[in-house]
Amino acid sequence: MTEREIYSALTARFGEKILEFQDSETANPAAVVIPAVLGELMTYLKDSEDTLFDSLMCLSGNDPGAEEPLEVVYHLYSMMHAHHFTVKTRVPRENGHVPSVALLWRTADWHEREAYDMYGIVFDGHPDLKRILLEEDWEGHPLRKDYVAAETYRGMTIAKVKE
Amino acid sequence: MSRLHAEEMILNMGPQHPSTHGVLRLKLTTDGEIVSNIEPVIGYLHRCFEKHGENLEYQMVTPFTDRCDYLAAMNNAHAYAIAVEKLMGIELPERVEYLRVIFAELQRIASHLVAIGTFGLDVGAITPFIYCWRDRETILDLFEMASGARLLYNYIWIGGLAHDIPPGFVEKTYEFLDMFDARIAEYNQILTGNKIFIERTADVGVLPPEVAINYGVTGPSLRASGVDFDLRRKEPYSIYDRFDFKVIIGDGRMGTVGDCWDRYYVRMLEMAESARIVRQALDQLPADGDVKSAIPKRIRPPKGEIYFRYENPRGELGYYIVSNGKNIPTRVKMRSPAFSNLSVINEIGRGWMISDVIAILGSLDIVLGEIDR
Numbered sequence: 001m002t003e004r005e006i007y008s009a010l011t012a013r014f015g016e017k018i019l020e021f022q023d024s025e026t027a028n029p030a031a032v033v034i035p036a037v038l039g040e041l042m043t044y045l046k047d048s049e050d051t052l053f054d055s056l057m058c059l060s061g062n063d064p065g066a067e068e069p070l071e072v073v074y075h076l077y078s079m080m081h082a083h084h085f086t087v088k089t090r091v092p093r094e095n096g097h098v099p100s101v102a103l104l105w106r107t108a109d110w111h112e113r114e115a116y117d118m119y120g121i122v123f124d125g126h127p128d129l130k131r132i133l134l135e136e137d138w139e140g141h142p143l144r145k146d147y148v149a150a151e152t153y154r155g156m157t158i159a160k161v162k163e
Numbered sequence: 164m165s166r167l168h169a170e171e172m173i174l175n176m177g178p179q180h181p182s183t184h185g186v187l188r189l190k191l192t193t194d195g196e197i198v199s200n201i202e203p204v205i206g207y208l209h210r211c212f213e214k215h216g217e218n219l220e221y222q223m224v225t226p227f228t229d230r231c232d233y234l235a236a237m238n239n240a241h242a243y244a245i246a247v248e249k250l251m252g253i254e255l256p257e258r259v260e261y262l263r264v265i266f267a268e269l270q271r272i273a274s275h276l277v278a279i280g281t282f283g284l285d286v287g288a289i290t291p292f293i294y295c296w297r298d299r300e301t302i303l304d305l306f307e308m309a310s311g312a313r314l315l316y317n318y319i320w321i322g323g324l325a326h327d328i329p330p331g332f333v334e335k336t337y338e339f340l341d342m343f344d345a346r347i348a349e350y351n352q353i354l355t356g357n358k359i360f361i362e363r364t365a366d367v368g369v370l371p372p373e374v375a376i377n378y379g380v381t382g383p384s385l386r387a388s389g390v391d392f393d394l395r396r397k398e399p400y401s402i403y404d405r406f407d408f409k410v411i412i413g414d415g416r417m418g419t420v421g422d423c424w425d426r427y428y429v430r431m432l433e434m435a436e437s438a439r440i441v442r443q444a445l446d447q448l449p450a451d452g453d454v455k456s457a458i459p460k461r462i463r464p465p466k467g468e469i470y471f472r473y474e475n476p477r478g479e480l481g482y483y484i485v486s487n488g489k490n491i492p493t494r495v496k497m498r499s500p501a502f503s504n505l506s507v508i509n510e511i512g513r514g515w516m517i518s519d520v521i522a523i524l525g526s527l528d529i530v531l532g533e534i535d536r
Contacts, residue, residue, distance in 0.1 A: 024467060027467040027468045027469070028468065028469065028470055054373075054376050054377070055376050055379065056379060057470070057479065057481060057498065058481050058483055058496070058498040060483050060494070060496040060498075062485060062493075062496075063494070064485070064487075064493060065493075073483065075470045075481070075483070079376060079390070079392065082397065086470070105377055105379070106377050106378045106507075106510075107377065107378050107379030107506065109506065110502065110506045118213070131206075132205065133205065133206040133209045133535060133536075134206060134209065135206075142211070142214055143213060143214060143217070
């Protein structure tokens with residue numbers, strides 16, 4: 001199926017929970033959805049005969065800018081049908097919650113932990129949500145555009161980046 | 164007689180341990196010699212690659228990609244360059260494409276040599292490691308001729324190459340290829356068919372194909388489970404559709420499909436295929452063409468985003484790049500293959516002995532530099 005066909009199938013099924021379809025020359029076509037529908041939608045994409053997305057290639061957090069909501073981007077691929085699809089969801093900067101897909105695709109386990117670590121997005125239903133690359137007692141989430149590094153960490157001075 | 168008191172024990176393997184291939188800590192829960200749970204603890208080598216990427220101009224990110232997977236620096240830079248070129252719509256001269264393929268495949272051989280050598284080392288075969296190092300050295304000499312560096316090259320740039328190959332490079336590469344086929348036979352003699360090696364690796368740590376796909380395991384480790392999936396064939400990038408090569412998959416010759424021996428042997432056969440690709444690319448290499456002609460003066464991709472994936476020696480290397488039309492990317496996410504490959508270790512390593520966990524870890528061929536980024 002082409003991305004547009006998958007999108008049509010999704011809107012037929014989930015209605016206004018699918019917010020928009022992004023399609024331009026310089027971007028992979030993507031469906032933007034509300035976080036609440038994500039669990040059901042991903043299960044459908046993974047298990048439906050027509051789509052069968054058995055492989056989650058990549059799960060990324062993204063911060064488009066200091067005033068805008070954070071994004072979680074899912075890049076899906078089907079080994080069987082050899083087609084791609086991208087799903088995006090947006091969460092508020094403070095206290096953003098997204099349903100976890102770690103039990104659908106086990107690869108999402110570590111990727112969600114990374115997104116939590118770097119952006120502070122909480123994945124509800126994740127089996128063991130904790131930081132992965134940074135220490136547990138690190139302050140803040142460094143890939144956010146509004147991140148300001150603390151002065152010290154466990155008594156060590158953190159070097160300031162020269163502008 | 165009263166029963167012996169027995170309980171589970173937590174054993175830390177690493178972070179400083181020669182068999183963990185870098186700074187990795189495995190928290191093993193052990194019941195005697197049997198491992199009942201493995202929890203990898205990573206991040207010791209985190210160098211903020213993605214944060215750097217958001218603060219540097221596009222061309223300045225290239226050297227950072229080299230440092231992520233330091234055993235396959237050419238491949239990492241190649242993937243990044245293609246991703247940005249696709250975003251900008253740059254057409255490359257033929258000579259650049261061929262030279263890039265030559266370097267990418269030589270790098271794949273070099274990386275697999277380290278994988279095979281250190282894997283042998285992990286299970287107690289020291290000699291093959293020295294042999295592998297010797298041949299990798301020849302490849303590094305070739306890289307040094309071209310780029311001046313032996314490990315981190317900064318040679319593949321967005322839109323071209325840093326400079327053309329020096330005189331004598333093509334002949335030297337042919338010499339290496341002529342010698343290399345005989346070397347593969349030598350490795351097979353000292354390692355592949357070695358009874359002790361087979362005993363240690365066959366039937367150990369079997370990775371079923373559906374588990375591999377679910378965990379996002381890619382590259383030789385996925386193919387060893389019998390899945391015919393190679394991005395060079397499935398989604399050909401650069402000029403890979405012009406070459407004749409076989410996609411190697413595991414067949415369980417010494418035990419079960421997807422065991423440690425299969426993961427080892429897929430890499431061994433892939434080296435021969437890579438050598439074939441290099442030979443074809445050298446044969447077809449266009450004599451003229453300016454390798455710098457397509458390098459843009461200003462690198463400002465239009466507003467947009469791309470997820471591009473690439474077959475790196477360890478698997479699917481993905482770059483998710485978001486551009487807002489400026490000369491600095493908004494987001495550079497690297498989907499590193501070894502990150503996902505390592506995450507499967509609890510699934511396939513549980514229930515084995517501690518010494519087998521070392522073999523399983525070695526067979527996954529991880530590089531901590533790209534896991535921690």
